[in-house]
Amino acid sequence: MKIAVTGKGGVGKTLLTALLAKVFSEAGYSVLAIDADPDANLAATLGFPDSDKMVPISEMSALIEERTGARPGQIAPYYRLNPKVDDLPEKYSIIYDGIRLMAMGRIKRGGTGCYCPEGALLQALLIHLLVVRDEVVILDMEAGIEHLARGTAKAVDKLIVVVEPGRRSIETAYRIDELAQDIGLLNVAVVANKVRNQSDRKFLLSNLPDFKILGFIPYDQAIVEADLANLPLLDSSQQIINEIRNIYQALLSPAKVQSLIN
Ligand SMILES: Nc1ncnc2c1ncn2[C@@H]1O[C@H](COP(=O)(O)OP(=O)(O)OP(=O)(O)O)[C@@H](O)[C@H]1O
Numbered sequence: 001m002k003i004a005v006t007g008k009g010g011v012g013k014t015l016l017t018a019l020l021a022k023v024f025s026e027a028g029y030s031v032l033a034i035d036a037d038p039d040a041n042l043a044a045t046l047g048f049p050d051s052d053k054m055v056p057i058s059e060m061s062a063l064i065e066e067r068t069g070a071r072p073g074q075i076a077p078y079y080r081l082n083p084k085v086d087d088l089p090e091k092y093s094i095i096y097d098g099i100r101l102m103a104m105g106r107i108k109r110g111g112t113g114c115y116c117p118e119g120a121l122l123q124a125l126l127i128h129l130l131v132v133r134d135e136v137v138i139l140d141m142e143a144g145i146e147h148l149a150r151g152t153a154k155a156v157d158k159l160i161v162v163v164e165p166g167r168r169s170i171e172t173a174y175r176i177d178e179l180a181q182d183i184g185l186l187n188v189a190v191v192a193n194k195v196r197n198q199s200d201r202k203f204l205l206s207n208l209p210d211f212k213i214l215g216f217i218p219y220d221q222a223i224v225e226a227d228l229a230n231l232p233l234l235d236s237s238q239q240i241i242n243e244i245r246n247i248y249q250a251l252l253s254p255a256k257v258q259s260l261i262n
């Protein structure tokens with residue numbers, strides 16, 4: 001299963017990615033979590049030691065040059081559009097607590113948007129991760145899906161848009177849904193986060209009539225406290241973990257379970 005998580009800034013994309021990675025891993029799946037946000041903090045949220053020392057692939061100039069034949073930032077008339085990437089996940093990922101993690105850095109827009117060697121390498125890597133690898137792959141993206149090329153989008157089983165009770169994140173969800181349809185990504189669903197009460201829930205339900213809502217994650221002050229005290233977020237809220245387990249169940253439809261078994 002390949003899951004991409006997006007939504008407006010600060011809605012809880014990284015928290016959801018980290019917790020889904022944890023729940024899938026606990027259920028026995030091999031999990032590859034990918035930080036595709038240039039402002040990377042998935043490793044830290046997952047509690048990886050030395051997370052601040054991780055260098056994203058987009059900043060590995062020597063590697064980009066070795067694989068594409070051109071230095072990033074250079075005006076290069078020719079570079080390889082299909083660089084070798086299959087060895088990169090093992091070489092440039094780190095594993096902690098059963099979860100493999102890769103930091104991609106900023107992924108330039110695919111298709112016509114980018115004629116640069118780092119874009120070519122990252123797009124090739126993304127396609128490899130989504131199409132060839134057989135783990136559960138969960139992608140934490142910056143707001144928006146502009147960098148998902150058509151070929152990549154087809155490999156995404158579920159695009160999860162995280163929303164919070166508020167008009168702006170809902171507007172973002174509609175915008176993302178439109179972009180998703182443009183690139184042929186039809187499996188879009190919403191996860192509501194920071195839901196404080198019944199009226200938040202009603203607000204979200206009435207403003208997102210066209211979306212499948214996979215779950216409602218409660219707002220929990222314990223997460224805020226853990227963040228302030230620099231404590232691990234993952235174990236700080238039992239009620240949030242419980243709801244993530246429900247979302248995990250909602251993601252695993254019977255057909256999907258069958259295809260994972262085969
Ligand atoms: N359910 C929740 N209850 C309380 N606080 C929450 C909840 N979900 C997320 N937060 C807090 O909200 C902040 C943003 O969460 P997070 O970093 O996961 O969002 P994001 O969408 O990844 O943000 P960004 O766009 O900056 O990458 C964090 O401080 C996090 O601890």
Ligand SMILES: [Mg+2]
Pocket residue numbers: 013014015037041140
């Ligand atoms: Mg984030």
